[in-house]
Amino acid sequence: MNLRDLRFEFEELLTEYVQCLDEGRLEEWPEFFTERGVYKLIGRENVEQGLPLATMFCDSKAMMKDRVTAIRKALFYSPRYLRHLTSNLKIIGQEGEAWMAQANYVVLQTLQDEETKVFNTGKYVDKIVFKDGKYKFEEKVVIYDTIQIPSLIVIPI
Amino acid sequence: MPFWVYTDPAVYRLEQELIFRGSTWNYVGLEAEIPNPGDFKTTYIGDTSVIVARDEDQSINAMVNKCGHRGARVCRAASGNTTDFTCLYHQWNYDLKGALLGVPFRRGVLESGRKVGGMPDDFQMSEHGLRQLKVNVLNGVIFASFDPRMAPLREYLGEKMFYYFERVFDGRKLRLLGRTRQKIASNWKLVFENIKDPYHATLLHVFLVTFGLFRADQKSKIEMDDTGMHAALVSRRGEQKASEGTVDMSNFKADYYLQDPSLLANRKEFKDENTVVMQTIFPNLIVQQQTNTLALRQIVTKGPESFELVWDFFGYEDDDEVMTGYRLKQANLMGPSGLVSIDDAEAMEMAQRGCARHEDESAVMEMGGREWLDEDHMVTETAIRGFYNYYRQLMGFF
Numbered sequence A: 001m002n003l004r005d006l007r008f009e010f011e012e013l014l015t016e017y018v019q020c021l022d023e024g025r026l027e028e029w030p031e032f033f034t035e036r037g038v039y040k041l042i043g044r045e046n047v048e049q050g051l052p053l054a055t056m057f058c059d060s061k062a063m064m065k066d067r068v069t070a071i072r073k074a075l076f077y078s079p080r081y082l083r084h085l086t087s088n089l090k091i092i093g094q095e096g097e098a099w100m101a102q103a104n105y106v107v108l109q110t111l112q113d114e115e116t117k118v119f120n121t122g123k124y125v126d127k128i129v130f131k132d133g134k135y136k137f138e139e140k141v142v143i144y145d146t147i148q149i150p151s152l153i154v155i156p157i
Numbered sequence B: 001m002p003f004w005v006y007t008d009p010a011v012y013r014l015e016q017e018l019i020f021r022g023s024t025w026n027y028v029g030l031e032a033e034i035p036n037p038g039d040f041k042t043t044y045i046g047d048t049s050v051i052v053a054r055d056e057d058q059s060i061n062a063m064v065n066k067c068g069h070r071g072a073r074v075c076r077a078a079s080g081n082t083t084d085f086t087c088l089y090h091q092w093n094y095d096l097k098g099a100l101l102g103v104p105f106r107r108g109v110l111e112s113g114r115k116v117g118g119m120p121d122d123f124q125m126s127e128h129g130l131r132q133l134k135v136n137v138l139n140g141v142i143f144a145s146f147d148p149r150m151a152p153l154r155e156y157l158g159e160k161m162f163y164y165f166e167r168v169f170d171g172r173k174l175r176l177l178g179r180t181r182q183k184i185a186s187n188w189k190l191v192f193e194n195i196k197d198p199y200h201a202t203l204l205h206v207f208l209v210t211f212g213l214f215r216a217d218q219k220s221k222i223e224m225d226d227t228g229m230h231a232a233l234v235s236r237r238g239e240q241k242a243s244e245g246t247v248d249m250s251n252f253k254a255d256y257y258l259q260d261p262s263l264l265a266n267r268k269e270f271k272d273e274n275t276v277v278m279q280t281i282f283p284n285l286i287v288q289q290q291t292n293t294l295a296l297r298q299i300v301t302k303g304p305e306s307f308e309l310v311w312d313f314f315g316y317e318d319d320d321e322v323m324t325g326y327r328l329k330q331a332n333l334m335g336p337s338g339l340v341s342i343d344d345a346e347a348m349e350m351a352q353r354g355c356a357r358h359e360d361e362s363a364v365m366e367m368g369g370r371e372w373l374d375e376d377h378m379v380t381e382t383a384i385r386g387f388y389n390y391y392r393q394l395m396g397f398f
Helices: A003-022 A026-032 A044-048 A061-073 B009-020 B153-168 B189-195 B198-204 B206-210 B321-333 B342-355 B382-395
Strands: A033-043 A056-058 A080-095 A098-111 A116-131 A134-144 A148-150 B026-030 B039-045 B048-054 B060-064 B079-081 B100-102 B109-111 B114-116 B132-138 B141-145 B174-184 B220-224 B231-235 B276-281 B285-290 B293-301 B307-316
Touching (some): A003 A026, A003 A098, A003 A134, A026 A061, A044 A134, A056 A061, A056 B321, A080 A116, A116 A148, B009 B293, B132 B153, B153 B220, B174 B342, B189 B293, B189 B342, B189 B382, B307 B321
Parallel strands (some): A148 B174
Antiparallel strands (some): A033 A056, A098 A116, A116 A134, B039 B079, B048 B060, B132 B141
16 A cells, blocks of 8 residues: 555545544443553653653553543543644655554633633544554554643543 | 631641641651752642752752742752752852852842942842751651741650651651652641541441451551550451451441452551551641551642642662562552542542532531540541641640
8 A cells, every 4th residue: 555545545534533523432442452562651751751651551451441430430630622633644654564553632622611722732642553454553542742630531532 | 626727728728837837747748759969859838839858968948939039939950969059039148058149140240330230238148048848857757847946856756656756757767769749639737637537437438347457356456646646546457257346337348359469468666556547737747557558648738629649659768679569558548549549639629619609517426435535446537627726726726
């Protein structure tokens, strides 16, 4: 497949991924990953200093499902609308079977009784593979600039 | 507890003077963050910006980040390595202890053979350095105080609290794993209360309850120092099963199992049988010891209704890869997205919102009685009463 077609596929994947989160279809979120897929939400200051501590860290689809269950059943947080905007998707290379891609994102959050605010921004650093007829994330590292998080982050980015 | 302590700007200003810039020890960082001479970081004590630096002689120094000239912030970087600090505006130059080294044109300037300008003859460099703070480093943890005659940190903690402090800070070299931060829209004292409040833990935190990480029916106790300003909540992890103690907890969900239990995989690493110790050290520090996830939570006040909570997660230099792995996974329970701590941020903000327009009313904190004594159970607000007993005296509120 040529780079242009591949880029189209990855744009589609990214769009579906953020729409899943924006529309609250959280149970579908783990399905974007391979079985031993890795999701890491980590602050830019840690990445720049070579520190490993992530804000959210799952290294299996099962762990992601557990987080979704916790969000649905165990956590208390006020209702909100989320809207992800993505841009600057670039395929930067290949590593074995996986394609490496990056994109920028912004999450706009609207809490009840408040105006919409810029909640979190950063970039996605992804490893994408083709498995079972679909493109999936083998790894998604979300490096956020907004290191001073307003209140809390409950829904994955 | 009258609600105005959480909302009044005048109380907030008084706290900055009497507490944060007073006779207290404030956590400012780890030796492991500034291992080499010239290393520095900037942080806050209350809402005062401070620089913490390691000098060429290996000493750790702390100073107020405010130029002796016209009060500008001198150091704008979060961290780095330097030989000296220079204020951008007029290039006043300070050494790693904060002493003033150079003032451009201090002796004036030669103009057509004549010396013009310059500082007055009685200008003393030594009087215009960065305000130096007293520093106490205890087993790798750095504290600073605005009081030059502050008693040693160990005395400030008292032996009971020092015991729990030394449980994790035993002299082994620490390793910073990383940092997360959140801005919480509530008064800073609410987070202190939250960690001194074992009563809420079992009722709010479904995750804690369901997985037996902390429950009212497990062996636990709460201890304070003699003043009531510090406290430690201590508990031992039980198993996930329904018992008499769980019936009262409407959040218990017996059919909730992890699909990937590696989240809670752990190794016993401390000598005692406790699995949780949550220690509050007045006025700006919480030491979190939850199974293998260890963190220092620093309170940075930002006005009466806002503060930043900075979580410094750490391990030890001699941790093997497996232990580091446990720490990084268990960290999912904590921080701004913590499976346990998310509830706290929400609860504090909701409590703060409830105060507005009700400043003359009061909160009721009588769970466990009306005194403030150490207890060997968790159904109590005794540590909160202890804290406010001390706070009231310190602030002069009677």
